[in-house]
Amino acid sequence: MTHIHLVPSLLIRWMSDPGITRYDLSSLRVLQSGGQRLQPEVRDRAGQLIPTAAVQENFGMAEGLLMFVRLDDPEEVRRQTCGRPVCPDDEIRLVDEDGTDVPEGGVGELCVRGPYTLRGYFRAPEHNARASTSDGFYRSGDLMRRHPSGNYVGEGRQKDLITRGGEKISAEEIENLILAHADVDNAACVPVPDEVLGERMCACVLLRRGARLDLPELVVFLLGFEIAKHKLPEQLAVFDELPLSPIGKVSRKDLVDRLTARQGAA
Template sequence: MLQGFVPFPEDFAARYRAQGYWRDQSLAQEFAAVFERFAERTALIDGERRYTYAELDAVSDNLALNLLDLGLQPLDRVVPLLPNVAEFVVLYFALQKLGCIPIAALVTHRHAELNQFVQLSQARCVVYPTAVREQGGEFRFAPIVERVQAEHACLQLRLVLGEAGPGEHSLTALIAQPAKRPVADLRKVRIEPTDPCIFQLSGGTTGIPKLIPRTNNDYAYNSKVAAEVAGVDAESVLLLVLPIAHNLPLACPGIQGFLFNGATVVLHANTKPAEMFQLIAQHGVTHIKVVPALLIRLINDPAIAEAQLDSVKQIQSGGQRMQPEVRIRTRQLFRNAFVQENFGMSEGLLMFVRQGDPEEVLLETCGRPVCADDELKLIDDDGREVPDGEVGELACRGPYTLRGYFGVPEYNARQFTADGFYRSGDLMRKHPSGNYVVEGRKKDLINRGGEKISAEEVENLILMHPAVQNVACVPMPDAALGEKMCAFVVPRAGTTLTLPELVAFLQTQEIARFKLPERLELLPDFPVSTFGKVSKKALGERIAAQLSEEAQAKALAA
């Protein structure tokens, strides 16, 4: 067993096997049957490139064999920093065939995040594009990967999407060049179904993301049950524009769930509405995954007036709560589509609304669990269950919900109850229908369009600025993204600070761009709670009131 991994207790594992949730097969074994069953169907589309199930199987076999020659072994950790391209999918299945563990990093992550992932996981390999375009120019990955490699002896392999430079191997070449080994060598690889098949990332509040081990058994079931509730069948076509490694696009039901059913996945590397509308019409897309911020952009884009959207049957929204007005407007524009709100966490638990739910349930709730053996309770600060209808912290356990983060036993002791319930930090109440309503969260996070930002992580970096005496980062409301980050700063005596100066400083710390504050407020001191702690609640109310006043003043001026 991988040191630092917390397994499911044996009595619970036995129950999940008896119920048929766990099949005791690796993801590689699960998909071997899928690739054979749907061999001639189209599995994947990326621009002009198309892969049948048989071709996806063959090309991932070939890559796996070449990676085997490079020395990758079962349980080796690999960090892919790739956009929504076919190579990610090929790599993902190749790693599953080797029993390696990908870490669900994003192409938007930079040195700070990559360094943390490698340190936490002791990763042996990083995979990245040569460069990506971003605001202000082009970002090249090789320099930051070289620095991380110099700091961590465990990191031995660097794979680049494109032409290899010094110290690199070309992922493109490894996919294309015929393997020297026979495919039979892959069948000799031993993979335990109870071992992790991926490390998803938490939106943790401690400044360092936690690694979420998802096992072969639980992750396969996760995708299958999500696909069933989302109405996926062999004729379904998914348009995937959300970041490909996130739990929702990858597995809820995502790539895994659609491929389990012989469906087609269309990849696209940006969220421009006009391009999405074109792909919907071109490929007869039936399913779209969105966060509310993206859906708001889609329904307000002028191009929607001419878009052919009748093929869309389901729009799955997650990441943050959708306002009823957005759902109603979406129904008017996507005339044949069911808007399926869901609440999900990379740690496991999934809740979806269902077709046929009453109107008020669809508009007000985030759904109910997808599995009969998902166990939920809403608890107070002392761990006692609150009465139905009252707000409490969501605690959960079940056949696809983790029993512990990787390698952090002290943290796990705080985040899990003695009987194995995961304390999520999400505040909810139970609706009379049996569905659940999200009421907020205890975690100190900013939810920027579905990307969870640890306030503490950014605060720790801001505190390094010589002009900053104290800082508190809080969410501020935003019509498009739901929330953005406002940094409240108490400057040191005799100093001042502007937002461009602060952003420029944070960029030298090499964090992902989505973590940069988008407003700065200077205060002589912070409001405090009755316990003497900085009152982020008061700061949040302050910035919300300021934004409201500014909007009113702007409206009057117009």
């Protein structure tokens, strides 16, 4: 049995390589992804490309908590979630900005306490006061919601929220919808400064070979999902490649720098 572990951005690049069809991948049994949310559309494409492989998402942090989708979870649960803790003694809370537990099914910051999750950093009391709750839950900065199955769904990072006129928009939510477009290979949404609203959203996309896409077409596509209009991207930037961090995630900081340089040269 062969296992491969890839972050989603590398998986997308791998699947988009036309040369992949020249290889016999039938020995691949588990395709495991972590590091950022594996969008359902990407998971579907991987399953179609390599039907012998079960696509399994996981979530983990250097500070402790590990979650896995179980291979015997129902297909729709495997498609939508990043799993549940590996240890029954892991305690999880999802809280709002005030530290109050969110209602069942609501999105909140993931806070965790458990036997292998740290209780604080060495000789860093000020940081620990911000990073942990008074009762010892580590504040991860990750946004999640609890799926009816008991598994969890990643909803991005707090720092990746775009604040438009006081409204907070999850970049990852919109990225997931954009990835459903047939001409899009990868996408990242980043904020651009605005004097009136504070920030507006720019959708940065990597298109499939030979494809074309403009902003009005993208907006019409997104409106098909009946999302609130304030969540629509107001700029579109097409790139030949999206910058990646050393571990293979899309680097939003480098992407903002490239976008700023491109707009400055225009």
